[in-house]
Amino acid sequence: MQTTRVLHRQLQHLPPRAVSGSGAWITDEHGQRYLDACGGAAVSCLGHGHPEVLRAMHQQIDRLAYAHTSFFTTEVAEQLANHLVANAPAGMSHAYFVCGGSEAVEAALKLARQYFVEIGQPQRRHFIARRQSYHGNTLGALAVGGNAWRRAQFEPLLIEVEHVSPCYTYRDCAPDESPEQYGQRLLRELEAAIERLGGANVIAFVAETVGGATAGVLTPVPGYFKGVRQLCDRHGILLILDEVMCGMGRTGTLHACEQEGVAPDLLTIAKGLGGGYQPIGAVLAQGHLVAALAEGSGLFQHGHTYLGHAVACAAALAVQRVIERDQLLPAVRQRGLQLQQLLQAAFAEHPHVGDIRGRGLFWGLELVRERASKQCFDPALRLHARLKRAAMAQGLMVYPMGGTVDGRTGDHILLAPPFIVSEDETALIVQRLRAAL
């Protein structure tokens, strides 16, 4: 344990040692306080030390921490599954628990694959995903992930994936093109990829509804996901939406796909599901997929030792109940509007802020050397990492992202404050970010 910590600290240039957290703030061993404007990596949706979540975890751990799912289910796991299904996009009937985002993506990929084997279409072997996406660090998730540079050292990856363009309006939408026309162009590219592979050979299209960790916050253009859904349906291809980062209220609705008017076949969630109080993730699945597995082998050929962990489920259930009871989704929309306005007032004319984009409490700033040409900074500068350190020196946590434009160049800053962030704290975020920048 000691070795791990020291190695981690060395590799990360000795970050400060966090000792406590309360609300939107984390305190280090020297008493320095940091305003958590990114929820770590869009995780801490209720901030730190939320008393009701802690109480629910204590109560559960006093009763029972762990019971293997091959022997038992637990009341909290059932309640959490029921809560998730009751609030899921149309037709999603089951929740399959895992321990984090990468595991959720792995489970979704395997479930999709097994589904086609069960229904007698084993020739479907290909996935289509998008460049500049992030789906996790395990091999399957890495293979669907769109950052070629991250994948390079691990080639050949285990599954076959074709990558198409993401919705990157700031850089890719032509000056004479409307967002709708741009969306249609992206759909034609996707259709061409499907036709090249053969529609009957494709398992699923995998995409983040709102792109997060590797390309800044990439919001979809109107009609894009409806078009994707239609293309998938035409060819019997499943739609897997990865909302590990953008989901669970982050963009102002529980699921980001609600704003797109589409329901996926499989939806991955994690991060904000447990709000950082416990590692937990889930795959939500359409009833017809689960029914096919039930009629076939009767078993999803997948599982992890800690899935449905009782304390993790208790934490996640408490987080979700607080969000519902305290009406935090409207709060995200309202506070998000304030954040958007303040960011625009502070940075719309800034010489090195090329784009400000986002939804709810999920915002990205794309940094450029020069606004007119949209030229990136030299990646050797590692500007995003410098900015993170400069912000830390101001007592502000922002999430830095590099290589966001093409895998190598591009610098972004991600803001994803907790849903309970106050008006004054929101103003302080922008004030400190400005000083750091």
Ligand code: PMP
């Ligand atoms: N999918 C997306 C969209 C993510 O943003 C992340 C994490 N940044 C993951 C999957 C992987 O999640 P984890 O780090 O919990 O494995």
